[in-house]
Amino acid sequence: MGSFYRQVDERTFDSLRATAGPWSPHAQHAGPPAALLARAMERHEPAPGTRLADVRLDILGPIPVAPLTVDVTVLRGGRSMHLLEASASADGRPVAIARAWRIVRAPDDFPRLTGLRESGTDPVPEAADDSSRLELPGMHADGYLSAIEWRFVSGGVGTGGTAVAWGRQLVPLLPDEEPSPWERALVLADSGGGITLTVDPRRHTYINCDLHVVLDRDPDGEWVRMSSQALASPGHGGTVHTTLADQHGDLGTGVQTMVLQDARS
Template identity: 40%
Template sequence: MTDLWPAGPEAGDQAFYRSLGDGRYESTSATAGPWSAKTQHAGPPSALLGRALEGHEAREGFRVARVTVELPRPVPVGELRVQVRTVRSGGRTELVEGELTSDGETVMMARAWRMAAGPADTPRLRPETDPPPLPGPQAPHTMLGAHLDGYIAAMEWRFGPGQNFDTPGPGTVWARQRVPLVAGEPDTPLSRALTLADSNWAVSFELDHVRQFVINTDITLALHREPVGEWLCIRSSTAASPVGSGLAAGQLDDTAGDCGRILQTLLVAGR
């Protein structure tokens, strides 16, 4: 990482996790989400689980094309255990699944499709416009009523002119990690994308999450190619219906252009 997390009470937490061996990880305060210092933003644990899914019995020439993460309960800031297994393995595709547990309770589940990379003569189809240019450095961003000293501070955010987390969507943001996912270990393109993906609906706050209870129950990340570089861009919007639910959809770009999509189901309820 080119930047370290700004000095502060948790300045020593220069990663989201520290490996304890045997599939166990210690969560640092950098994982804390915007709603509580005791529970994690879903981005880092999604990336931790996705990293295990792509590394499990990895096969040369295969890549993760889609990951769906289920969020049955909040992930506490504490020790986590990662477990992964192969569901089906074929000549060209394979399905793997995994879970994160805390004190024996399952706090996150995921399934991923890994598939053989396409041939070099596959046409490059890019129906979407390129993202806006990466803005210059910005002051740290805030969010109304949020805990700011965890995940929000551990990421660098660059919004377009006149935009921030509290601007009603649709929204666009460029972001990158200030710290690695696991201390002393390199990030992967998939883990960087998953670290950011759960922020998709927060980039497009179009439902009043202060007046109502709004929370996502899942994250689907589909990548038609590997993201490149540290900086990723989300362009997100939200659909919702009375007596229904919300749906946040985002396009994921890097500095080379379109690389994937993000989809999140949103529970909308009264407080």
């Protein structure tokens, strides 16, 4: 399991088995495609002194473990901010679309505003004796779940819908390419609904149709801390809220819109 993707040409990326999600070997976990589209937007007409500020991914349907064609356009240009859009298609059919604001970096001497954040964070726990792989009922393990290492601080699968965990990707997005901070964050951020999973997937489905991540600071290091809570309102819908952090403290927020249904027999 060398990487999530292999680049075929300028626009085409072959999806490798590490992208396969927990419910099928044929459908991708949304983390790797989110990172792939963010990578494309970061590299499109790069502007010195700018950074991605947020990425919103809309999942248009199951993303197959198949070659993806990636296209990027600039929807709004300017001196201080650009709105970019990237799409991924499989066999000519759009399967995911992402938008991102790329903004000018704040001056180094800009006043620091911390809001309600507490300084610092807990360290990455030592590896436990048992598996550091996420265990889900009925999971397909030989894919994304084998490409991510987790170290739980509290909560987790089946513990009531909350979790605090450190995670890191064990394979790069592309061979011999160091993941960018945004890639590391997005590969993991879509797992908020997984690390908090409490409903029995054999009876109920709890699957996101989007992912929106906003980072006021780029993550530092390979480990990303996720503090996630899953919410469900019978008769209405659900969301998963995640606070992302690194060794220096909190750095952003992720939100997923969840589709709640009874499992099909």
